[in-house]
Amino acid sequence: MFNFFKKEKPFTGMSGFGGGFIRFKGGGGAAIEATGGTTYEVGDFKFHLINTSTPSPTSNFSIDALHPDPTNNVIDFLVVAGGGGAGGGDNAYGGGGGGGGLIWRPAKPISSTGGPYPISVGSGGAGQPIDNSNAGNGANGGDTTIGSSPDPIYFIAKGGGGGASASAYAFGNTGSPGGSGGGGAGGGPGPKSPGSATQPGQPGESGTYGHGSNGRPQTPFPGPGNGGGGGGAGSSGGVPASRNGIDGYQVPEPFLPPSVPAPMASAISPITTPSPEFRYFAGGGSIHGPGVGGLGGGGDAVNSDPLSSAPAASSGMDGRGGGGASNTSNNPRSYAGDGGDGIVLIKYKFQNY
Numbered sequence: 001m002f003n004f005f006k007k008e009k010p011f012t013g014m015s016g017f018g019g020g021f022i023r024f025k026g027g028g029g030a031a032i033e034a035t036g037g038t039t040y041e042v043g044d045f046k047f048h049l050i051n052t053s054t055p056s057p058t059s060n061f062s063i064d065a066l067h068p069d070p071t072n073n074v075i076d077f078l079v080v081a082g083g084g085g086a087g088g089g090d091n092a093y094g095g096g097g098g099g100g101g102l103i104w105r106p107a108k109p110i111s112s113t114g115g116p117y118p119i120s121v122g123s124g125g126a127g128q129p130i131d132n133s134n135a136g137n138g139a140n141g142g143d144t145t146i147g148s149s150p151d152p153i154y155f156i157a158k159g160g161g162g163g164a165s166a167s168a169y170a171f172g173n174t175g176s177p178g179g180s181g182g183g184g185a186g187g188g189p190g191p192k193s194p195g196s197a198t199q200p201g202q203p204g205e206s207g208t209y210g211h212g213s214n215g216r217p218q219t220p221f222p223g224p225g226n227g228g229g230g231g232g233a234g235s236s237g238g239v240p241a242s243r244n245g246i247d248g249y250q251v252p253e254p255f256l257p258p259s260v261p262a263p264m265a266s267a268i269s270p271i272t273t274p275s276p277e278f279r280y281f282a283g284g285g286s287i288h289g290p291g292v293g294g295l296g297g298g299g300d301a302v303n304s305d306p307l308s309s310a311p312a313a314s315s316g317m318d319g320r321g322g323g324g325a326s327n328t329s330n331n332p333r334s335y336a337g338d339g340g341d342g343i344v345l346i347k348y349k350f351q352n353y
Contacts, residue, residue, distance in 0.1 A: 062115030082141030083339030100321030101179020127336030230284030248296020297322025
């Protein structure tokens with residue numbers, strides 16, 4: 001992963017202050033009109049952005065008007081959950097956090113006005129440092145939801161699985177299941193399994209258009225072995241052992257073009273539009289080595305002894321749903337990065353049909 005830092009909350013954009021939004025007409029006739037979140041215009045298209053910083057009165061989405069031609073009433077949805085926190089462990093045995101579950105639903109047909117549909121964006125899970133004692137895994141990320149069943153617009157993206165914790169030869173956990181699963185631990189006897197991906201099994205469109213992979217298993221190494229990197233939304237099913245996090249999902253350029261305004265790009269995350277990583281979301285966290293986080297906000301690990309605190313880059317990136325990284329120190333304490341917060345992006349054409 002490219003080495004951007006995480007823990008600055010993204011700026012929400014000037015149009016997000018004071019509620020309400022301007023309603024536009026397109027091409028001299030009726031058009032899709034909607035409210036909610038922070039809005040940005042890119043050519044003939046409008047985005048609604050909702051993240052963990054969006055004020056609660058506007059953390060929703062309402063469709064207030066439709067175009068008279070039903071073929072023009074389609075909306076794109078990107079829904080990303082919070083990434084999982086990394087597992088801790090002395091001597092580098094913890095696993096990386098899984099990226100948040102991701103839903104990419106392009107061109108969803110809309111047949112009626114409705115809403116407001118409440119939107120809840122998942123926060124990243126906390127990392128779990130330990131010091132030679134049996135401890136739980138990193139925390140799972142929070143789910144991101146739009147509406148509720150049986151609403152016509154309903155999505156649930158599952159939070160990324162927490163990375164496994166371990167302690168040398170004493171014990172080791174399996175990775176936690178999540179949108180993408182957390183990496184398995186390396187400590188203790190026998191191989192440790194990664195967490196499984198739960199996003200593809202979600203109901204309705206959340207599963208049909210959902211993305212997530214299992215975490216990586218224990219990395220082969222003399223003795224009990226190293227932990228494995230976290231799962232990412234860019235793969236599916238089982239993945240081979242590695243210290244690196246799995247890459248996230250890359251949305252198509254027509255959905256998120258490089259022409260998006262700078263305030264919108266910075267509201268998504270610190271990754272800027274010229275970066276090849278700009279269109280990736282929900283990458284998995286890595287482990288020591290140093291390990292490289294998956295594209296899409298996965299945390300980068302370091303190999304340094306001693307460590308006095310978790311490096312900033314080891315946390316997954318906010319607005320990307322990246323998994324946290326598990327760092328090592330034989331001091332003997334290790335430091336586990338937190339997962340990154342999720343995001344919702346909604347896009348539709350509002351003029352010049």
